Amino acid sequence: MSKSTMENLFFKSLRSKQIAVTVLALTLFVTIMSLVLYEGTKxxxxxxxxxxxxxxxxxxxxxxxxxxxxxxxxxxxxxxxxxxxxxxxxxxxxxxxQSKQVAITVDQENTSIWTTERTVSDVLAQAGIEVTEHDEVVPGLQQQLGEDNSIAVQKAFELTLDDGGNETKVWSTSTTVADFLKRENILLDDDDRLEGQMADVVMPNSVIKVVRVEKVTDVVEEPANFTVETRNDPALLKGREKVVQEGKKGTVSRKFEIVKENGTEVSRTLLEEKTITEPQKKIVSVGSKVVVASNNSTNVSVSRDNSSAPAGGKEFYVTATAYTAYCNGCSGITAAGIDIRSNPNIKVIAVDPKVIPLGSKVWVEGYGYAIAGDTGGAIKGMKIDLLYPTKEAAYKFGRRQVKIKVIN
CATH class of the missing domain: 3.10.20.30 (Beta-grasp domain)
Structure with missing residues (x-):
């Protein structure tokens, strides 16, 4: 091949490469410009x-x-x-x-809601569930929903707390008495008492009563009563009494356990007793001498003279009535032991021993000398009852104001 032919082929190949590069560059330019224009329209x-x-x-x-x-x-x-x-x-x-399905439990009732809210308060507001300041909400109202997408609401109710006698109204969401006491920080001492059981269910308007029990000891000194001893005295007329020795109270120390409930004493138990001073007993002689009455009695004259009052003695006026040995309720034996049925003419009067002592010799105006030898249920104070042998004589005497003199 000639030299000129080779040169022609070389230049022809070179032009072909130039054209290819130019086309490629143009294509790339157009593509870039298209991309620029496309992105620019976004x-x-x-x-x-x-x-x-x-x-x-x-x-x-x-x-x-x-x-x-x-x-x-x-x-x-x-x-x-x-x-x-x-x-x-x-x-x-x-x-x-993105919405979430949230499960909501209010007390024992379950419901659910689809929501896009994130805080508990917003979810409950969307669900139309009202919450008061006393209700218990988990999670808290201001917290975000947890991973389990659930909310628990316990509605509070009002009940009465009686703690040691002090009543207060309390809002609570507790289920049992034990849980309520724990939440309210109420502690029971060993002796305190709860009316009811810890496991009892708490309901609206329930009354939870705590009795505060206090045990204390108290030592007091108190008088100790004396005893009374009676002795028969044959020298003292029956019906008469004579104090031989006056009684004197002693002193005793007593230790008590006192139980108080809510500050009020409910029991007192004697734990120990000690004698500090011994009491002195009272000795009383009771007469047992019986008056033997007869028409010839040297003590009582049977004459019914109305002579003037004797000298000496205590003199006063009384209301006098009359009775016989056979009156209703009469036994025939006087309080001093005189047999008035066997001695119908004996002069005896019924007296109040507090005014005229039994066995006293008296003079009664219009009746004469007599012995205070009987008593009677109606003879109280300044009254006497005169014994007459017959009903006619007693009726004839009737009722009158008389002068009486107590001789001895």
Whole structure:
């Protein structure tokens, strides 16, 4: 091959390469320019996905297209703002909140709700559940929903607490008495008593009663009564008494255990007793001498003279009535032991021993000398009853004011 032919082939090959490079460069330029022009026509959108901010450039025509482009599937209860049909404009802000199903338990009732709210208070407000300051809510009202997407509400109710007699109204969500006392920081001492059981269920308007029990010891000194000893005295007229020795109270120390409930004493138990001073007994002589009455008695005159009062003795006025040995309720034997049925004419009067001692010799105006030898249920104070042998004589005497003199 000639030299000229080789040169022609070389230059022809060189031109072909130049053309190919030129075409490739032109194609690349066009592609780059197309990409630049394509990207330049995209619109900038701020997309908030469950609180996370994303800046996106897109050719999407609507919010719905934009979310689909981001592979976000919008469910029925999800929150999309603005709506999915809103046209995309440059600088638009789009928010998508994915809804959750939240289980809500109010006391023993269960329900559920789909929501995009995140705090417990907002979820409950959306569900139309009112909560008071005394109710117990888990998680707390201001907290975010937990991973289990559940809320528990215990509604508070009012009950009465009687602690040691002090009554107060209390709001509570407790289920048992034990739980209530623990929540209210109420402690029971060893002797305190709860009316009811710790395991009892707490209901609205329940009354929880705590009785505060206090045990104390008390030592007191008290008088000790003396005893009375009686002795028969044959020298003393029957019915009369004479104090031989006066009684004197002693002193005794007593130790008590006192139980108080709510501050009020309910029991007192004697633990120990010690005598400090011995009491002195009282000795009384009781007369046993019986008056033997007869019509010829040297002690009592049977005459019914109305002579004037004798000199000496204690004189006063009394109301006098009359009775016989056979009156209703009469036994025929007087309090001083006189047999008045065997001696119907004996002069005996019934007296109040506190005024006229039994066995005393007396003078009665209009009756004469007599012995105070009887008593009577109606004869009290300044009254006497005169013994007459017959009912006629007693009726005739009736009732009158008389002078009496106690001789001895």
């Amino acid at each position: 619109k900038s959108v701020a997309l908030n996905v469950n609180g996370e901010e994303l800046n996106i450039k897109t050719h999407a025509h609507t919010v719905g297209n934009l979310l689909a482009e981001q592979e976000i599937e919008v469910a029925e209860h999800d929150l999309v703002t603005p709506s999915v049909n809103t046209p995309i404009e440059d600088g638009l802000s789009v928010r998508w909140e």
